Amino acid sequence: MVAPDVVHGCAQVDAAFDALARIDVAALSDDELHGYVGELHRLTSRLASVHVRVALVTSASHSAAIVAPGAALVERIDSSSARGDRKSSRPLEP
DSSP states (O other): OOOHHHHHHHHHHHHHHHHHHTSOGGGSOHHHHHHHHHHHHHHHHHHHHHHHHHHHHHHHHHHHHHHHHHHHHHHHHHHHHHHTOGGGGSOOOO
């Protein structure tokens, strides 16, 4: 399920892309075309920044899911060792 604010934000970006696609680039003066291209570069950078941020969060969340079970086992091994439990060297069940 996608959060409503994500759906709304994506719909706004999609509508903005449609508006940009409707611009008659051939009708722009050189100055207007230069400004348009500059804005497209700026928007492209912002979109790339959002993409990287989402990718980092996704990656971190995926890594945490992988590391968390191992971290729990390490804690169990450490606590067993602290108690002097000699059985801590055998594999632990999650």
